[in-house]
Amino acid sequence: MSNLLNISGLKTGFRTENQLITIVDNVSLHLKRGEIIGLVGESGSGKSVTMMSTIQLLSGSGKIMDGSVELEDNGINILDYKPNSPQMQEIRGGRIGMIFQEPMTSLNPVMTIGAQIQETIMLHLGLNSEDAKKRAIEMMKLVNIPDAEERYNNYAQQFSGGMRQRIMIAMVLAAKPDILIADEATTALDVTTQGQLLEMIRDLSVKTGIAVIIVTHNLGIVARYADRIYVMYAGNIVEHTTTKELFRDPKHPYTRGLLRAIPRLNDQKDRVLIPIDGLPPTPAERPAYCPFYERCLYRGEECSQRNKPELHEVAPGHFIACHLTPETVDERKGYVESLMQKKRPEKEIQDSNCLEVNGLVKSFDIHKGIMQRKVGSFNALEDISFNLRKGETLGLVGESGCGKTTLARCLLRMYKPNAGEIKLFDHDIAALTKRELRPYRNLISMVFQDPFSSLDPRQTAGSIVGEPLKLHKLVSGQEEYEGKVDHLFEMVGLSPLQKGRYPHEFSGGQRQRLGIARALASNPEIMILDEPISALDVSIQAQIINLLEELQSRLGLSYIFIAHDLAVVKHISDRILVMYLGRVMEIADSDELYDHPLHPYTRALLSSVPLVDPEQEEGRPFIPLKGEVPSVLNRPKGCPFSDRCDHASERCTREIPPLKTMDNGHIVACFLYE
Amino acid sequence: MAKYILKRIAQTVVVIIIVAIATFFLTSLIPSDPVYVIGGEDLTQEQYDAIYYSLGLDKPLPVRFFNWAANALKGDFGTSYVYHQPVWKLIGSRVTTTLYFSFLSMLISIPIGILFGMITAVKRGKKADTIITLLANISSCLPQFWIGICLLFIFGLKMRILPTYGFDWPWKIGLGEHLKLIIMPLICLSLGGIASFTRQTRSSMLEVIRQDFVRTARSKGLKEKKVIFKHIMRNGLIPVITMFGNRLAFMIGGSMFVENVFAIPGMGTLMLKCINGSDLPTIQALVLITTAVSCVAYILTDLLYVIVDPRISLTSDQSN
Helix, strand or coil: CCCCEEEEEEEEEEECCCCEEEEEEEEEEEECCCCEEEEECCCCCCHHHHHHHHCCCCCCCEEEEEEEEEECCCCCEHHHCCCCCHHHHHHHHHCEEEECCCCCCCCCCCCEHHHHHHHHHHHHHCCCHHHHHHHHHHHHHHCCCCCHHHHCCCEHHHCCHHHHHHHHHHHHHHCCCCEEEEECCCCCCCHHHHHHHHHHHHHHHHHHCCEEEEEECCHHHHHHHCCEEEEEECCEEEEEEEHHHHHHCCCCHHHHHHHHHCCCCCCCCCCCCCCCCCCCCCHHHCCCCCCCHHHCCCCCHHHHHCCCCCCEEEECCEEECCCCCHHHHHHHHHHHHHHHCCCCCCCCCCCCEEEEEEEEEEEEEEEECCCCEEEEEEEEEEEEEEEEECCCEEEEECCCCCCHHHHHHHHCCCCCCCEEEEEECCEECCCCCHHHHHHHHCCEEEECCCCCCCCCCCCCHHHHHHHHHHHCCCCCCHHHHHHHHHHHHHHCCCCHHHHHCCHHHCCHHHHHHHHHHHHHHCCCCEEEEECCCCCCCHHHHHHHHHHHHHHHHHHCCEEEEECCCHHHHHHHCCEEEEEECCEEEEEEEHHHHHHCCCCHHHHHHHHHCCCCCHHHHCCCCCCCCCCCCCCHHHCCCCCCCHHHCCCCCCHHHCCCCCCEECCCCCEECCHHHC | CHHHHHHHHHHHHHHHHHHHHHHHHHHHCCCCCHHHHHHCCCCCHHHHHHHHHHCCCCCCHHHHHHHHHHHHHCCCCCECCCCCCEHHHHHHHHHHHHHHHHHHHHHHHHHHHHHHHHHHHHCCCCHHHHHHHHHHHHHHHCCHHHHHHHHHHHHHHHCCCCCCCCCCCHHHHCHHHHHHHHHHHHHHHHHHHHHHHHHHHHHHHHHHHCCHHHHHHHHCCCCHHHHHHHHHHHHHHHHHHHHHHHHHHHHHHHHHHHHHHCCCCCHHHHHHHHHHCCCHHHHHHHHHHHHHHHHHHHHHHHHHHHHHCHHHHHHHHHHC
16 A cells, blocks of 8 residues: 655754754654554654654744655655645645644634634635535534534633644644644643543544544553554654554664653552663764664664664564664673662651641632622632651642642642641641741652743752751751752762752753752651653653652652652552542552552543553553533532543432542542442 | 723723822922913012912812812813913814824824834845834934924925925815825824834734744645734734824824924924913813823723734623
8 A cells, every 4th residue: 555645864954053953864754544653752852843844834944954755655745845835735734734732822812713623624625614614613523522503603712721622633634634743732631631632533533544643752642542653862763663563572772761761550569660861962962873872771882883873674564773783682681681670769658647638628719800809719629638658659640720739739838728637747737827837847848840940040059959958947057058968969869069050051850850959958758749750751750750769768758749640650659649629539559549440530540541552552441531620610519520420320419429448448539439 | 891891981080080180289289370370470469369369279279179170070171371261272173183193193103014013024034124123223213303303404494395384274275285284294203103013013923923823824734924914913913902002192292392393283382382381271181181082092902902802801701
């Protein structure tokens, strides 16, 4: 069968002040009708630029230097068309449609969504405006937008992120393209929404025969949805084969490294993550030899002396760009395996609680008008109860808006809860005044999500880390201060020589290390980690996870780990708390929770997370969730999940199920288990 | 929507009242005795007292304010100290003249400025951009009266093709003569407006061009013209619209310079004379009228805003 899309030898550069820097170098890929392929790589690997080059949608400074893109093997290189030529405009949107990462900004805020879909249809299908409107509404129904007729005249900002991405899909598919490019299209969304969308895209692909290119950094997504996968690194494709083959027998050292570095939902409890050390080379600093050389565990002398490896077939249908022969790889296998033997750092969980929360409620007032008068209030947290043992890691999961961060802020007493207790080593701090809180302040510290904006850009790394020492008067002199800061730097794996640098001189991973050092400085008992790794690249995430585990075992810290990546939470946590609309749904040991989830919400949540293993993925049920997370402003009267639950009875809509502790310590709030 | 308009009007009334209070009390602080302004320096005690009581200056300040405000509501701003005729009679035709110039110059500078702004944004870094941006930057630095004097010198004195002063309506002197009279003042008034609209349009369009939804529009395969006019322009004009009200208020305030250069009998020339002559009632009336016109301009701007940007009416709907 001929290829629908054939990209060969694509080379794209970006102009900087005085030179043209190659971003994508000699990339070839092909796509057949009805196929779903994955293009995987970390940020800066050139995956998006490859796709943008294909439809000539590069920003002003981008330039395609070489290569060809053919549709249906017809011998016409569409890169010969000018970006603004009628032929290219016909292909763009008409033959190849693209959806982007940011659903919040990808739609025009001053045009109704209907008009935007209609516009595409009129352009490519040549319908008149009335027929185009009809088709637009059909498309909106196809992507499950409720009340399509009424919502046709709404604006993008009246929709949630998931709905906007559906609108984008409707808009793109309305023109009947042959190829859909989804460039990190679900990255910004919650797992359940992500699952809904990807399932829908797959169904549409089966139904309409559209071919899909999923561009992502998430290996789980491609493992679940793609037929074939291309792995990109530093502007090159380094491995290409079928999805099953790739995960069963990854051959390129980079792919192997990635798979060793990511936690999976179905991991054994004692699995160690092996991070890929170092950072990918920046485009301007890419060497003439293999760009992965510096980080490669299998590298040999010969690699740095030879040219960049070309993609070649090593097994039927399996291509890699690597000079190493299978024999050399086998030779070095022993060394790599010795790394795998490393044990996870031991930790000791004591029976005593360092934190106990009972019946915590936090509500916010709604203000309106010029005088900001109070017109109502809503509960962001309702009846939250849990405990944290000394030395334990408690994972906190839930979709955005479920109150995870509000809870963290209450525990830190940045917010004053309206009711309930927060017992920190048997002292209730929930109602203390600012003054009374002072002796407890240093006991809980926090690491934030975004390592780029959570550090003061005008403060040196040393003073960022050392600030809590002075604040809590933990040091008595300049000498002791300097010594402690040096020690903190070493603890998180940074050199004290970097103290005088400013945050922008550090990489993302290093900055998060600074954030951790700052949190450690106050000598805390409990650390709240609010999405500490979600802004980092896959290969860096493992470094931070390992660091956190090591610190915990060394210092006996207790963690509350907030994340939306369930595989990561499962890997790091001893117990997991599932939240929904400000209430606790379920608390259980992490293995128990993943093996025997009780609450219908937990089950749906877990089924939305793709495993990084296509063989286990096969036949694994996907439990779709109805609709979207309601706003806390109009939560259902009874169980908060009752309006989306398949098991909901009439009672669920009236009463709120209390938390019930099962025999094995599994806690759940659901009438199914009474 | 109706509620929104009512709310804006209510706010405007409050603003006008505050301005009225402020001008009345501030002008009363001016260290010149209105009695001498009216009657001259050589007054007997009786003459002085007669004027003093007729102006009601014996009453306390708040009482004078309420009397003045009550009369002002009826359109009676008192009698001019300098021209010795009712203020409303004095300023009526002059306000019309000034507003005529202001609106005409807005009509000229908005479309031209936006057009230039779009050209420079789309052709960013090209020759057209460099030249227009440079000219815009220069002309927004030049004082209006200086441009006026230059124009007068060249076209009025040297080439003698245009009259150098005066103003009258077309139905009195004919359209041709009228145009000859207004062309130079209009250029003077509009040049700054064109320049600032050009610069604002350029920067906000460049801001919008970088947005994700523009990439989306291009990825649909839309023609570049459509991308610019349908997707970029409407978003890019929102900040420009904010300037309309500002600009009009600025023009009315700035009419003082241009009207003086071209000897146009408008609010500006009157204002200058009244300030020099301590003509308090006229000053108060002129300030109030300027405020009212500006407020109306701001309300119209806000309404235009709602039409162009649906997000604004949405948020006000939600809060209702």
